[in-house]
Amino acid sequence: MHVDHLGGRRGPGKQGVGICIVMDEVGDAEPRVRRVLPKLQPLPVPVWLATHRELHTSRRIRVVFDLLAEELGRSAKVSHVAKPS
Secondary structure (H helix, E strand, C coil), X not given: CCCCCHHHHHHHHHHCXXXXXXXXXXXXXXXXXXXXXXXXXXXXXXXXXXXXXXXXXXXXXXXXXXXXXXXXXXHCCCCCCCCCC
């Protein structure tokens, strides 16, 4: 079975009839699942914050983006943060 929707992926894993790939925080928070390969290193997944060029100059958007970048940087192992010019 192949499922692209996150909710559809987690369901079989939570029911004990499948294996699903989820973020560590998601899997660790679910008492009905366990790690199948606990020694496997996490897969790096890039996260991008993007907006239309016209919104880039909006003060409100800038404040939200800065907050998101700061919080994402705290909760993840960030390899590179590019600030827009």
